Amino acid sequence: MPLFEFYCERCEKKYEELCSSEQNTLQCPDCGKEAKKVFSLFRTGGPAGGGTASSGCGG
Numbered sequence: 001m002p003l004f005e006f007y008c009e010r011c012e013k014k015y016e017e018l019c020s021s022e023q024n025t026l027q028c029p030d031c032g033k034e035a036k037k038v039f040s041l042f043r044t045g046g047p048a049g050g051g052t053a054s055s056g057c058g059g
């Protein structure tokens with residue numbers, strides 16, 4: 001099972017738990033409140049378009 005991060009607003013803490021992807025909430029081990037799943041944003045750097053220097057047209 002994958003590892004997901006859960007965030008408890010009450011404790012303002014993050015918890016890592018192994019659970020199924022269907023589970024969107026987790027009971028906080030500290031306060032017992034519902035902790036929400038945190039979606040980690042992992043983005044790969046896309047290809048940056050480089051400007052090509054164009055030569056001026058001759059008359």
Ligand SMILES: [Zn+2]
Nearest residue numbers: 008011028031
């Ligand atoms: Zn909590």
